[in-house]
Amino acid sequence: MRRKPKRHARPLQQDLRFPSTWGGKRPGAGRPRSRLGPRMVPHRARPLHKRAHPVHVTLRLQPDLRASIRHHRFRVLRRVFTAATKQTFRVVHFSAQSNHFHLIVEADDRGRLARGMQGLAVRIARTINRVLGRRGRVLRERYHARALTSPRSVRNALVYVLQNFKKHRHHVRPPDPCSSGPWFDGWRDALAPPPQAPPPVERARTWLLAMGWRRHGRIGLAEAPRAPD
Secondary structure: OOOOOOOOOOOOOOOOOOOOOOOOOOOOOOOOOOOOOOOOOOOOOOOOOOOOOOEEEEEEEOHHHOOOOOHHHHHHHHHHHHHHOOOOEEEEEEEEOOOEEEEEEEEOOHHHHHHHHHHHHHHHHHHHHHHHOOOOOOEOOOOEEEEOOOHHHHHHHHHHHHOHHHHOOOOOOOOOOOEOHHHOOOEOOOOOOOOOOOOOOOOOOOHHHHOHHHHHOOEOOOOOOOOOO
């Protein structure tokens, strides 16, 4: 008697299950996070810049360059601000601390602000590397910029920049020699005549930085910086 062939069971189709995070944020994806801490300036498009608004800029140096700015070295660095000033980009005020710079600049538009700051950053890096006899990266991050849109904000920024040494070097008597303070004509207190050397910065051309801030009074040497507005 012929046996009937055995019938094999039809294979069952398995369900395809997709991960619930498909298309969303995945661990480890995207640009690696910096190890330098929360102060890093994010790589985002800069906001539009108005010609009438001065800008408070902060430049931070690499951690290993801390305390690299001294009086005998600062004379060389001071020339950098003069050389970086152009017709459409102007460094009006500055101060140099142990590991960072504060600036107040003017620029005709966003593009000239970006190019002016790029040129200034290159000059600072080359000068510091040459003076210290080193190579490598000098600036820690992108520059931080904040537009000053009112007389009050400009005055607060002037105090923050010119008197910033009070947060770091308490033994220095004002005005800070590592700043444009000796050439500043907005002090309330009587000072000795400014140095014979030409001013390392350009005169302000915007109304806010040239005259507007004076509505709130001249700046006293005893004033201390506070957090920017």
